[in-house]
């Protein structure tokens with residue numbers, strides 16, 4: 001391993017947040033600023049919203065624009081990077097793989113090269129539990145086999161390996177956070193997930209109950225689970241944001257590069273989510289049972305122990321807070337006519 005590039009702590013500098021106008025990125029920008037960190041956001045705004053950044057400095061541009069990244073890092077004194085910017089639609093990745101190789105993989109290489117040229121020492125990367133594919137054993141640990149089942153998941157696994165090799169060749173320090181199912185919104189309902197861009201269960205359940213113009217499809221109710229529906233580990237976006245703040249602290253204190261699962265360790269079924277949504281809304285979620293989907297893991301949830309041991313993080317919130325905050329956010333957007 002090559003040593004640190006400078007003697008000063010990377011914690012004294014600014015954090016560059018790519019994709020900071022998106023869902024998880026915007027919550028992380030807020031958490032970083034609340035923790036007293038200086039932040040600059042780089043986002044193309046292709047899938048993000050300017051208003052989600054609130055009043056943090058925003059540079060509109062592409063992660064693959066090397067000159068822009070170097071200039072942004074130099075201008076703002078960037079020492080650490082949180083890299084969210086990517087495409088994330090699994091189905092689209094199978095139809096348009098080149099779009100994912102270019103943006104998620106090649107774009108990350110360009111970004112890391114430029115960031116390192118500008119003196120960035122630490123990277124926190126948005127990876128995904130999907131790098132493990134259908135898990136053989138639950139809860140899922142960080143040593144579970146890497147077995148991506150889509151172009152999207154492979155793009156995340158590849159960038160994890162690229163970061164490993166930058167650690168070997170250039171001394172870049174990194175934490176790859178493997179998120180489980182991100183959900184929920186800020187507790188003041190100021191920022192949340194844009195349901196126009198999301199195929200995730202929680203925003204779809206909110207759409208079904210708030211717009212009342214559609215039935216939600218539940219894909220399979222005959223699985224070998226207590227209520228027959230698939231089980232996932234839903235993690236509040238505020239908890240996810242906190243995991244990034246703690247990962248940057250860990251790296252700034254000299255922590256070794258690693259990959260960390262970010263989940264609660266608790267599995268909730270599709271029907272658990274719909275029941276919690278009905279409780280928040282005060283009325284049932286309209287749904288119908290559809291056939292199972294190919295490639296849907298039956299059950300997956302994280303073993304969160306390594307996250308606590310390394311970055312000192314554990315989830316603070318559960319399904320009720322996730323659903324209540326998501327409902328409040330989506331209802332506020334509907335009330336505003338968005």
Ligand SMILES: NC(=O)c1ccc[n+]([C@@H]2O[C@H](COP(=O)([O-])OP(=O)(O)OC[C@H]3O[C@@H](n4cnc5c(N)ncnc54)[C@H](O)[C@@H]3O)[C@@H](O)[C@H]2O)c1
Pocket residue numbers: 018019020021022023024025042043044045046047048049061062063064083084085086087088103107126127128129179180181182183
């Ligand atoms: N949402 C989840 O459940 C989940 C789970 C696992 C991993 N992830 C990963 O977390 C990250 C953030 O996810 P999200 O849900 O906040 O997504 P998002 O789509 O809301 O945010 C991504 C942001 O990146 C920006 N962006 C995309 N390509 C860019 C580029 N080339 N240059 C500059 N900006 C660009 C978009 O405009 C958007 O604002 C992604 O890397 C995603 O793959 C998300």
